[in-house]
Structure formats: structure tokens, C-alpha cells
Amino acid sequence: MLDIELIRKDPERAKRALSKKDPSLEDLIEQILELDKDRRALVSQSQELRAKRNSLSKIASNDLSAREQVLALKSELEKLESELSKLEPRLRKLLLSVPNVPASSVPYGKSEEDNLELRRYKEPPRFDFEPKPHWEIGVSLGIFDFERASKVSGSRFVYLTGLGARLERALINFMLDLNIQKGYKEVLPPHLVKPEILEGTGQLPKFEEELYSCERDNLYLIPTAEVPLTALYMDETLDEKDLPIALTAYTPCYRREAGSYGKDIRGLIRQHQFSKVEIVKITTPETSYEELENITKDAESILQALEIPYRVVALSTGDLGFSSAKTYDIELWLPSQGRYREVSSCSNCEDFQARRLRIKIKNHKTRFAHTLNGSALAVGRTLCAILENFQQKDGSVIIPKALQPYFGLERLS
RNA sequence: GGCGAGGUGCCGGAGUGGUCGAACGGGGCGGUCUCGAAAAUCGCUGUGGGUCUUUGUGGCUCACCGGGGGUUCGAAUCCCUCCCUCGCCGCCA
Incomplete structure (x- = not known):
């Protein structure tokens, strides 16, 4: 607000x-x-x-x-x-229903076409065979089951089975551990929240159609852990000497994906339920832009550890989210699509959410905090990137070194 | 889900119709004392809104004692309702 x-x-x-x-x-x-x-x-x-x-x-x-x-x-x-x-x-x-004002450093533009690429990590891999899309790799490895998922829950759901489930769990633990090492405090938040909380973070009142609701109890399933993490200190005044507050959480995210009927119908890219490890920081106005760089680098470092090619873009004014004053997206490389896809979105919301949630900070005077959030990272899409980037001619997949202790195997076959 | 108790300022805790934005204690901040600290002692110490402005850590004013509604000339105080917390019982991972 x-x-x-x-x-x-x-x-x-x-x-x-x-x-x-x-x-x-x-x-x-x-x-x-x-x-x-x-x-x-x-x-x-x-x-x-x-x-x-x-x-x-x-x-x-x-x-x-x-x-x-x-x-x-x-x-x-x-x-x-x-x-x-x-x-x-x-x-x-x-x-x-008024969105946040873009920061002056945000590139002007009408849409994602105008986003500004800032940097790339690692060349996309070359294959001496036709690389397969992740859903084909996953199905033939027996780790994805889309058919039974649609029987049970409808479209845009999946069963991860066997090593697929283990890979997802390994990624979650890996990401959480990296974040914790960097000083983020691990949190396991509620997955159902009150409407006023979503109003606080900016999902309501404008994006009701995107949310799953439990009407009887007047609760919503969270579309991202950003929501319960940012709202953790709602209605509180924090001492500035305790800042920045840095939180990380793994949660499933639930999104109706209304209005994206034709998009990404195959595979794990766009699901109604997906795993994500999120980071949130609460800071002073003086440090929030520095922290935006920090959380972006923290998210990038996970992809670097996994050796997955990616690029970072600054969103243009027209592509910025509702609550955000400035956002960097991190996009990883998907060989089957021949392009980069979003795996993280790191935003500085300045005092927009803090004003709605009444999160204040105090040393001599009292004022609203600045809040930031970033994915570190979207687990499903990271899993896709591993399958696609590290696939071998024989249909097996090499597991990145850093993940092997978590996964327990060097190769998925 | 049933019964019982309770929700007051940063915290504890009084207050059962007017003089209560709220006693008292603690904490915090400032002063005195001290070489310094402690102790003692004195003072200050909520949030939000409206309006005026000689824009000053300003004046006036309104609202806020869990949320909403009601009774009354007047409500923290009485009534209704909802929410939450605690205890016991039931159910349950």
C-alpha cells in the first residue's frame, strides 16, 4: 500500500x-x-x-x-x-488495489520483452544427440507419474515416485542447508493463512482467482512461503539492531493458474502444487537495495553449486509484480525449450507490504520496515533443469557433485 | 466439539457507569548523587486520525482498554455477538 x-x-x-x-x-x-x-x-x-x-x-x-x-x-x-x-x-x-511504485533504477518497458539481461553463468550444454524434454526423461526413468496424478487430482499435478521423490527431497534439503549456512533462519510456516495476511503481502484483493481457498474456514492455501514469512512480524515493532531479519522456508505452493490454460501443459514447469524454498529479509530503508543484491546472489549461488546455466534479468516496469519496487528474475536454461525459464524472482517491496502488515522498525524514531523476498529456489523447475542439462545419451542423468551427498547416488538411471 | 476462566499501555497488574488515556509496580529514557558504577531520588515515557500553524522533539481536537454491534446525556466498566488465549473433558495425527 x-x-x-x-x-x-x-x-x-x-x-x-x-x-x-x-x-x-x-x-x-x-x-x-x-x-x-x-x-x-x-x-x-x-x-x-x-x-x-x-x-x-x-x-x-x-x-x-x-x-x-x-x-x-x-x-x-x-x-x-x-x-x-x-x-x-x-x-x-x-x-x-494500487500497486507499488517502481524504483527509479528499474528499466522502463511495457512487458517482459523489455526486461534487461544483466549477466549469465555458464554456457548452455551441447549435446551430440537430440536432448529430451524433462517429462520424457522422468517418465522413462519411472520417477514421474502424470497419468495417475490426473486420475487422482486432475491436470497440472504429478506423483514423484522412487528416486524422483528422493531427488526433490534432496534438493529441498540442499537449498535449505545452503541458505542456513548464509545466516537465514529456518522456518516451517503455516500453509493456510487468513485473507488479511494475503491482503498484507499484496495477493489480495486483486489476485483472488489465483488462490485456492477453504471457504468454510475462511483460509487460503499459500501461493508462496513469502506470504507467511513476511507476515511473521505483522503488527510488531522491531528493534533496528536486530535487523536484517533473514528467514528461509520450504513449503509447497498452491496456485490455480487461472488464465494460463494453454501454457506449459506438459511437464513440471507449471503445476498447481510445487515445492519452493523461499528467503525473506526484513531490513531498514537504507539497506534494502543492498540486500536485494545479496538475496539475488544467494539464490544464484545455489544454481552455481548445482552447475546449472542461468541468467539474471532486471524486470522492466511493465513486468514488475504488484508489490514489488524492483525485481531480479533468475532464469535457468532448459535445453528442450532452447530458452531460459524463471526459477527465482527476487524483489524489494520497500515499505509496501510493511505498511499493509504494520511491520515497523525503531531506533530513535519509528517507521515502516522494508521487506524483500526471493525464491532460493523453485524446486520443481530446478529438478527439470537437472534432468535436461545433465541427461546422457543412454537416458540416464548425472547428479551434480554438490547434490550427491544429499541424493546418495552419482547417477540417476 | 462440550464445560469453565480470561483478554487493559513495552511487561506485570488495578479499575464494575461520569473527574480514566487509564492507579500501582517493573522496564526504558533523562536529571541529581558518585572518581565511575550500583543503590537512592526526581522527572519523562502509547498508537492512529483530523485540523490549525509564527512548521517547533508545536497548539487544539477526535478515536483507541481483543473485533463488531447495542443500552445511556455519558461505557474500559452494563447487554448481545464474534475472535483469541488458558484449564478440564471428548475426539484425533
């Missing part, structure tokens, strides 16, 4: 910044300004009445006429208050 104070003070600047993300947002700002004006007028009026009422009440114990005056004030007040109670949720909802 943006600070309404800033919108009020310099609406044109807010519009200019937001229209880099989405030009249609200018109207939204206009509406917000309008409602905010109305709201303040109503608040002032009702406050005046209340002040009058309070002073009359003080003498009312032995003054019957004061009592009558108060009754008159009361009906006026009720009118104002009912107007306010209609207006305030509307204003709030509008404000909650």
Missing part, C-alpha cells in the same frame, strides 16, 4: 510513477483523491460534533437541556457516521 500522504502531496508524481507500471492507474489515483477529500471533510465534521457532545455530556448529570441537545447532536452524528462507514471501505479497497 502506498502512503496516501504521498499521493495527496504530489498526485502528479504518483501518477507518473505508477503509469510506468500500468497507464490505466491514473484514473484510480483520481478516484482515491476524490474519496479522500470527502472522507476528510466528513471526519472533520463528525469530530466537531463529537467534541461538542463530549463537553455537553460533562454537565448533563444535572442539566436536562444539555441532555436534549446531545440527543439532537447524536442523530446528526449518526448520519455522518453512516456516510463515513460506507466511504471508508471503498477508499480502503481502492488504495489496496
Whole structure:
């Protein structure tokens, strides 16, 4: 959530910044300004009445006429208050649907076409045979079972079996251990959260269709561990000397993938449920951009340890997520697709989420924290990359050295 | 799921209709004392909003004692409802 104070003070600047993300947002700002004006007028009026009422009440114990005056004030007040109670949720909802403003260092652009490649690690491998897509490798190795998954749960689900399940588990442990070594505190968070939490991190109110909900209990399945990790310190004021707070968690992620019907229908790339190891940092405004570089490097170091080719791109203004002020995506190489695919997204949300979640920090003065999050890493896609990049002519797959202690075998065959 | 107890400021804990933004204690911050520290002692110490502004760690004002609603001239205090925490019983990985 943006600070309404800033919108009020310099609406044109807010519009200019937001229209880099989405030009249609200018109207939204206009509406917000309008409602905010109305709201303040109503608040002032009702406050005046209340002040009058309070002073009359003080003498009312032995003054019957004061009592009558108060009754008159009361009906006026009720009118104002009912107007306010209609207006305030509307204003709030509008404000909650305004995305974060891009940082000035974010490259301008309309879509992912305009993302800026920053660096690459390792050449894509060359094969002296036709490399297979991961789903073919996995099925023939007997470690993926898509058919039975669709019988049981429908499309975009998979059973990992035998060494497939073990490989996934090895990756999770490997990633968590690396993160822990770097100072992240391991957390195992709840996988079901309240709507207000998703509102806090920015998934709601705009992206309801993306979420699985348990209506009876008014809870949602998390689409990423970012949600419960970032919300861990909701409604708290943290001491600045305890910053940065660095958290890591493995969780499954649940996404409905509405609106991506045709995309990535085969394989593990786009599933309704996937494993991810996430990192989150809570910092001061002064250090958050430095920390964005840090979490990106931390995520990259996992791919380096696994020897998987990747590149890092800076998202353009038009491709930035709702809550993010600046994002680096890490994309790994998939030989069967001949292109890079996202495996991590590292974002600085500045105080956008902290304001929604009321996470404050304090040394002399109190202010909102900055929050960052990054995947380190998406496990399923990493698993795909291992199968595809390290596949052999005979259909076996070499396991990267660093992972072997976790997996227990040098080769998958 | 059933019954019982309870939710008050940074913490503990009073307060059962007006003078309560809230006693008292602890903590924190500042002063005195001290070579210094401790002890003692004095003072200060919530958040959010509106408005004014000679923009000052400013004035005035409103709201907030788990959330929402109600009674009343007036609610932390009474009533309804929801949520949460703790205890016991039941069920259960």
C-alpha cells in the first residue's frame, strides 16, 4: 500500500510513477483523491460534533437541556457516521488495489520483452544427440507419474515416485542447508493463512482467482512461503539492531493458474502444487537495495553449486509484480525449450507490504520496515533443469557433485 | 466439539457507569548523587486520525482498554455477538 500522504502531496508524481507500471492507474489515483477529500471533510465534521457532545455530556448529570441537545447532536452524528462507514471501505479497497511504485533504477518497458539481461553463468550444454524434454526423461526413468496424478487430482499435478521423490527431497534439503549456512533462519510456516495476511503481502484483493481457498474456514492455501514469512512480524515493532531479519522456508505452493490454460501443459514447469524454498529479509530503508543484491546472489549461488546455466534479468516496469519496487528474475536454461525459464524472482517491496502488515522498525524514531523476498529456489523447475542439462545419451542423468551427498547416488538411471 | 476462566499501555497488574488515556509496580529514557558504577531520588515515557500553524522533539481536537454491534446525556466498566488465549473433558495425527 502506498502512503496516501504521498499521493495527496504530489498526485502528479504518483501518477507518473505508477503509469510506468500500468497507464490505466491514473484514473484510480483520481478516484482515491476524490474519496479522500470527502472522507476528510466528513471526519472533520463528525469530530466537531463529537467534541461538542463530549463537553455537553460533562454537565448533563444535572442539566436536562444539555441532555436534549446531545440527543439532537447524536442523530446528526449518526448520519455522518453512516456516510463515513460506507466511504471508508471503498477508499480502503481502492488504495489496496494500487500497486507499488517502481524504483527509479528499474528499466522502463511495457512487458517482459523489455526486461534487461544483466549477466549469465555458464554456457548452455551441447549435446551430440537430440536432448529430451524433462517429462520424457522422468517418465522413462519411472520417477514421474502424470497419468495417475490426473486420475487422482486432475491436470497440472504429478506423483514423484522412487528416486524422483528422493531427488526433490534432496534438493529441498540442499537449498535449505545452503541458505542456513548464509545466516537465514529456518522456518516451517503455516500453509493456510487468513485473507488479511494475503491482503498484507499484496495477493489480495486483486489476485483472488489465483488462490485456492477453504471457504468454510475462511483460509487460503499459500501461493508462496513469502506470504507467511513476511507476515511473521505483522503488527510488531522491531528493534533496528536486530535487523536484517533473514528467514528461509520450504513449503509447497498452491496456485490455480487461472488464465494460463494453454501454457506449459506438459511437464513440471507449471503445476498447481510445487515445492519452493523461499528467503525473506526484513531490513531498514537504507539497506534494502543492498540486500536485494545479496538475496539475488544467494539464490544464484545455489544454481552455481548445482552447475546449472542461468541468467539474471532486471524486470522492466511493465513486468514488475504488484508489490514489488524492483525485481531480479533468475532464469535457468532448459535445453528442450532452447530458452531460459524463471526459477527465482527476487524483489524489494520497500515499505509496501510493511505498511499493509504494520511491520515497523525503531531506533530513535519509528517507521515502516522494508521487506524483500526471493525464491532460493523453485524446486520443481530446478529438478527439470537437472534432468535436461545433465541427461546422457543412454537416458540416464548425472547428479551434480554438490547434490550427491544429499541424493546418495552419482547417477540417476 | 462440550464445560469453565480470561483478554487493559513495552511487561506485570488495578479499575464494575461520569473527574480514566487509564492507579500501582517493573522496564526504558533523562536529571541529581558518585572518581565511575550500583543503590537512592526526581522527572519523562502509547498508537492512529483530523485540523490549525509564527512548521517547533508545536497548539487544539477526535478515536483507541481483543473485533463488531447495542443500552445511556455519558461505557474500559452494563447487554448481545464474534475472535483469541488458558484449564478440564471428548475426539484425533
